[in-house]
Amino acid sequence: MQSTAVRFPGPGGAELAGRLDRPEHGPPRATALFAHCFTCGKDLKGPVHLARALTERGIAVLRFDFAGLGESAGAFARTTLAGNLADLRAAARFLEAREGGPHLLVGHSLGGTAALLVAGDLPAVRAVVTLGAPADPLHATKHLVPTEGPAFRIEGRPYTLDPGFVADLRRHDVASAVRALGRALLVLHSPLDRVVGLEHAARLYQAARHPKSFVSLDTADHLLSAPADARYAAGVIAAWAERYLPEAAGPGPEPAAVTVRTAAGGFRTEIAAGAHALVADEPRSVGGTEEGPSPYDLLLAALGACTTMTVQMYARRKGWPLADAVARLRHERIHARDCEGCGDGGG
Known part of the structure; x- marks a missing residue:
């Protein structure tokens, strides 16, 4: 895939940083917007594998850091869920201006909750995917360990949060948003998720109207830390989304017959042959990951x-x-x- 660093204005004036991943050949047939989990970022394994899987199917992906995280400007101490929703709307406007859409929304953990809440504001969205998303935003408070002063610990790391953070969580009705979604919904969740329990997936699925689907992520952890789990989830999302996204346009200018791209740090190689995408790799015994034939x-x-x-x-x-x-x-x-x-x- 072709990956470009991008920056665009956020709702409060803070510049947001992202990566726009595009298919190797020609214009994308559709676009996707990814919302990362609370305190995470755009460059975790899950978002990267998802971008690869979608771009191989002709879908461009914008993954970005919420304000105050990663390479984006702003202060995390001022983070609220409402602020995340505003960041998502800003990212959607940027993506619409650059590539069109977004046609697909994907959100991980609290980012999945945000995707459900904001989808109704984005008319181009045809389908929504959640990964380990809580059905109740207040679930996020279970992982806040108070310390002295305004700081909290999340997964052992100290953070300072806006005094209105919890009050803002209470203002969002996820169940109503899911019932009124009006788009296809895919819920992915691991039964072994220790951060957000499987019962949250059940609540989201029960609240949604058809078309809706649920896929178990088996033994995956909440962050999809194992590369095999991240690749599996990405492949499922890409295959499921095919049904709901725009058809590929007619042939454009004649591209190179075959384009081959090997990124730094490994042997995994993306191959674009006309309209077809495949992956080459090397065995683990010589430093590869065995994601494709040698x-x-x-x-x-x-x-x-x-x-x-x-x-x-x-x-x-x-x-x-x-x-x-x-x-x-x-x-x-x-x-x-x-x-x-x-x-x-x-x-």
């Missing part, structure tokens, strides 16, 4: 596909009743033997 495997697959397609084409031309053409290939890396007969003057 380059050698892709070469074998290409040779095998060319062989079986040719056999089927020849069989059709001859009128032979061939059901399936199957090729099984393997390779060995014996580089020294490959060049035993090579000389300086060899052709």
Whole structure:
């Protein structure tokens, strides 16, 4: 994916920082806006994996830091849920001006609650996804451990919060917002979530009207810390959203036949071949993450596909009743033997 750092004005004048992730080829078919969890940020594993999964399906993603967090300006001590909603509206306006939409809203934890509350204000939104979201905003107060003065500890870290933070939480009726959502809803939640219990997912699902879906995240923790859990959730969201997002536009200017991008720090490689997206990687034994076939495997697959397609084409031309053409290939890396007969003057 193509990832660009962006900045845009927030509701209180504080500049908000984000990343706009776009498909490798051509304009996006749709756009998504991601709201991170309380005290989190745009660059956690979950948002990054989600952006990759969506951009591979032609969907641009804006993930940003709420005011006072990450690279965004502002003071976290002034954070309120109402302020988060205003930040989301500002992000939606920015995304609409740059790419259109947003057509999909995704929110994690309290960010999911915010997505449900703000969706009604964004007419372009067609579908909403929550990840481990509380059905009651006041649930956030269960993780505030008071210290001396106005400070609290959240997950062991000290924060100073606005005196009106809790009072503001009480003003938001999530159940009513969900009943009036008028969009498709996907609720994802882990039964082992120790931060927001599974009963919150049940309450959201029961309040929602169809179309609605629930997917269990099995053994995932609240932050989707394990890369496999983050990738799974991202894949589910991307596949589910296909049904509700705009169809891809007709072909634009002819792109490069194949574009390959490998980011720093690993071997995971995104490949865009025309309208198709796939991933190449290396085994864990050599530092990869095994998210896709290796380059050698892709070469074998290409040779095998060319062989079986040719056999089927020849069989059709001859009128032979061939059901399936199957090729099984393997390779060995014996580089020294490959060049035993090579000389300086060899052709």
